Amino acid sequence: MDQVVIVINPGSTSTKMALFCGEKRLAQEAVSHPADELRVFENVADQFNLRMKNIDDWLTAQGIEQKKVVAVAGRGARLRPLKSGIYRINENMLNDLRTMRYSNHAGNLGAIIADHLGRRYNVPAIIVDPITLDDFPEIAKISGVPEIERVCRSHALNIREVSRLEAQKLGKKLEQCNFVTVHMGGGISVAAVAHGRIVDVNDALLGMGPFSVERAGAVPIGALVKMAFSGKYTEQQLIHKLSHESGLKGYLGENDLRKVEQMIDDGDEKAALYYGAMIYQIAREICAMTVVLKGRFERIILTGGMAKSERLVAALKEYIAFLGDIAVVPGEFEMEALAAGAVRVLDGSETPNDY
Amino acid sequence: MQEVIIAINPGSTSIRMALFNWDEVISEETVSHPIDELAVFDNVADQFDLRMKNVNSWLAGQNLEENKVVAIAGRGAPLRPLEEGVYAINQRMLADLRSMRYSNHASNLGAIIADHLSKRFNVPAVIVEPVTIDNFTDFARVSGVLGIERRCRSHALNIKEVGRREAKKHGKTIRDSNYVVAHMGGGISVAAMKKGLIVDVNDALLGMGPFSPNRAGALPIGPLVHLAYSGKYTEKSLTTMLSRESGLQAYLGETDVRKVEERIAAGDEKAALYYDAMIYQIAKEIGYCAAVLKGRLDGILLTGGMAKSKRLTGALREYVSFLGEVVVHAGEYEMSALAAGAIKVLKGEETPKEY
Numbered sequence: 101m102d103q104v105v106i107v108i109n110p111g112s113t114s115t116k117m118a119l120f121c122g123e124k125r126l127a128q129e130a131v132s133h134p135a136d137e138l139r140v141f142e143n144v145a146d147q148f149n150l151r152m153k154n155i156d157d158w159l160t161a162q163g164i165e166q167k168k169v170v171a172v173a174g175r176g177a178r179l180r181p182l183k184s185g186i187y188r189i190n191e192n193m194l195n196d197l198r199t200m201r202y203s204n205h206a207g208n209l210g211a212i213i214a215d216h217l218g219r220r221y222n223v224p225a226i227i228v229d230p231i232t233l234d235d236f237p238e239i240a241k242i243s244g245v246p247e248i249e250r251v252c253r254s255h256a257l258n259i260r261e262v263s264r265l266e267a268q269k270l271g272k273k274l275e276q277c278n279f280v281t282v283h284m285g286g287g288i289s290v291a292a293v294a295h296g297r298i299v300d301v302n303d304a305l306l307g308m309g310p311f312s313v314e315r316a317g318a319v320p321i322g323a324l325v326k327m328a329f330s331g332k333y334t335e336q337q338l339i340h341k342l343s344h345e346s347g348l349k350g351y352l353g354e355n356d357l358r359k360v361e362q363m364i365d366d367g368d369e370k371a372a373l374y375y376g377a378m379i380y381q382i383a384r385e386i387c388a389m390t391v392v393l394k395g396r397f398e399r400i401i402l403t404g405g406m407a408k409s410e411r412l413v414a415a416l417k418e419y420i421a422f423l424g425d426i427a428v429v430p431g432e433f434e435m436e437a438l439a440a441g442a443v444r445v446l447d448g449s450e451t452p453n454d455y
Numbered sequence: 456m457q458e459v460i461i462a463i464n465p466g467s468t469s470i471r472m473a474l475f476n477w478d479e480v481i482s483e484e485t486v487s488h489p490i491d492e493l494a495v496f497d498n499v500a501d502q503f504d505l506r507m508k509n510v511n512s513w514l515a516g517q518n519l520e521e522n523k524v525v526a527i528a529g530r531g532a533p534l535r536p537l538e539e540g541v542y543a544i545n546q547r548m549l550a551d552l553r554s555m556r557y558s559n560h561a562s563n564l565g566a567i568i569a570d571h572l573s574k575r576f577n578v579p580a581v582i583v584e585p586v587t588i589d590n591f592t593d594f595a596r597v598s599g600v601l602g603i604e605r606r607c608r609s610h611a612l613n614i615k616e617v618g619r620r621e622a623k624k625h626g627k628t629i630r631d632s633n634y635v636v637a638h639m640g641g642g643i644s645v646a647a648m649k650k651g652l653i654v655d656v657n658d659a660l661l662g663m664g665p666f667s668p669n670r671a672g673a674l675p676i677g678p679l680v681h682l683a684y685s686g687k688y689t690e691k692s693l694t695t696m697l698s699r700e701s702g703l704q705a706y707l708g709e710t711d712v713r714k715v716e717e718r719i720a721a722g723d724e725k726a727a728l729y730y731d732a733m734i735y736q737i738a739k740e741i742g743y744c745a746a747v748l749k750g751r752l753d754g755i756l757l758t759g760g761m762a763k764s765k766r767l768t769g770a771l772r773e774y775v776s777f778l779g780e781v782v783v784h785a786g787e788y789e790m791s792a793l794a795a796g797a798i799k800v801l802k803g804e805e806t807p808k809e810y
Contacts, residue, residue: 242729244670244673245671245696247678250675251675306676306680307675317676318673320658321661321697327603339680343677347599380747381597387743394773422751
């Protein structure tokens with residue numbers, strides 16, 4: 101009988117599910133939930149029954165009764181800042197998620213669903229590397245203004261998994277290596293990963309760093325203050341603009357990187373300018389993170405969906421090749437990372453933490 | 456008596472004046488103005504009479520033979536974006552300065568006072584490498600938000616002079632050298648200087664980059680927006696906070712880094728943390744600029760008043776020496792750079808540009 105790990109990764113309009121046997125993916129599926137079905141719930145946690153029905157249907161279709169479930173891994177939501185690693189799901193955590201203590205994002209359901217399945221199959225249920233970590237040394241938390249703290253918020257799950265895989269290729273453990281790992285998706289996280297800890301990262305959502313296909317990164321502060329007081333925006337509108345209507349979307353009206361590349365191929369000089377500027381900003385951020393590591397790192401890793409673009413990777417390399425080796429690992433490996441976390445708990449190579 | 460160039464460099468609370476016999480300094484003086492005397496003027500240009508009194512009484516003590524004065528050089532303030540070089544002072548420039556068109560900074564008085572003295576002595580007056588000389592590439596101008604542009608504003612006068620001197624040491628000119636120059640004073644400018652041109656710089660006043668003894672640099676944008684809408688600030692009070700009451704001043708109540716270092720030596724851990732955080736941010740900014748130059752740089756030049764601190768330059772070296780040779784030019788060369796600009800005009804090597 102197959103020993104399987106169930107992996108659950110809820111997004112805002114869909115739920116990704118997978119079955120892994122060790123590192124091998126047996127099945128994976130993303131079920132979309134109609135937006136109007138979800139909208140009736142003010143608290144994301146109340147979508148539980150709706151989403152569970154889809155999950156149960158899928159598990160049944162996979163013949164889950166004929167398999168031996170050994171663990172369940174859920175996507176970690178925003179919780180209180182935690183050291184990176186694996187966390188057992190406990191009542192404390194579930195309570196914070198159900199009461200929306202730190203956020204009301206679909207990710208909250210990751211632990212809630214994993215806990216439910218863990219009880220059903222009487223196996224351990226865990227989350228791995230939640231979004232907000234407490235990995236920063238004090239020095240990286242300081243912004244320059246006492247009212248504002250820099251936070252370690254990033255695509256930590258993928259960043260640490262890709263870094264771990266790269267360490268393995270070097271015949272080392274993640275804890276023995278330093279990397280600058282760059283996750284380039286809808287948001288862009290450029291992380292200094294020192295011995296497995298994310299000791300600095302830009303914070304891709306309303307933080308700093310490069311702009312992305314639709315998000316602003318760092319901008320001149322005086323101009324931003326002026327915009328806030330211009331009377332043209334409510335706080336919510338400005339936040340929306342900065343997180344959804346900026347970057348390539350703001351300049352070109354397009355947030356699909358492939359389409360922007362097509363525009364460039366068609367001779368659109370404006371598209372070439374803003375595309376180039378985004379790469380310029382990513383390159384700057386990468387070099388800054390190598391400084392955080394004082395130049396002592398094994399390699400720079402480019403990952404996420406945008407790393408699939410050969411054009412982008414080549415342009416980026418022009419700026420940063422002088423810094424050292426560059427590994428390109430396109431795509432993202434969140435499901436694999438969740439399964440691998442469960443496997444490490446099962447084989448005893450990593451002890452889960454308590455929340 | 457020798458031929459004399461008068462150099463005038465007004466700062467926010469003091470004015471520096473020097474007499475040069477060509478490139479040799481004959482006399483130099485800094486006169487402080489009591490802050491409460493200055494504070495009564497909303498427009499810096501209105502401090503003219505007050506400041507002129509000090510300038511005149513200093514000049515009166517210099518045994519100046521009027522017919523030996525050959526030129527006046529004033530510090531250039533923020534103006535519209537300009538090509539590098541030496542500028543004649545004309546009515547349009549004076550009008551922009553008097554109407555605070557681009558800023559209300561003490562340096563506005565540089566051209567105003569130089570113009571006044573030029574009329575008195577009937578000699579040419581120039582400004583040299585003003586704050587807004589602008590050689591940004593198109594990429595460097597893009598912020599990530601439509602409606603906000605990154606601006607090229609820096610301590611260009613000293614930055615370029617330091618570059619010139621360093622190049623000369625190696626038998627080269629600024630035109631065949633690339634440097635990252637960090638000017639560290641009350642504001643901190645970290646510039647990528649490519650063949651003598653400042654192609655990227657953080658913009659030390661309400662722009663981006665590291666925090667300084669009393670200014671904020673780049674900040675997480677979401678929390679900054681939140682602060683703007685908090686109801687606790689007007690646009691003016693928030694701008695004042697970010698440009699004068701942030702950085703070490705906010706965290707430690709101290710802007711004098713010598714005093715901060717004394718506190719650290721006496722065991723003040725908080726002082727050490729925030730001081731080190733400022734250094735950390737400067738180091739990261741140097742990284743940004745190294746990427747802009749694609750790693751092709753002839754040196755990292757540390758200059759400005761703070762470069763006198765061995766502790767600071769030592770810590771910076773630890774972070775960035777892997778990127779290139781770190782050279783310290785402690786203090787600044789603004790006065791001799793002003794004189795050098797006037798000399799080029801007098802010798803006919805450079806024709807002053809029209810504003």
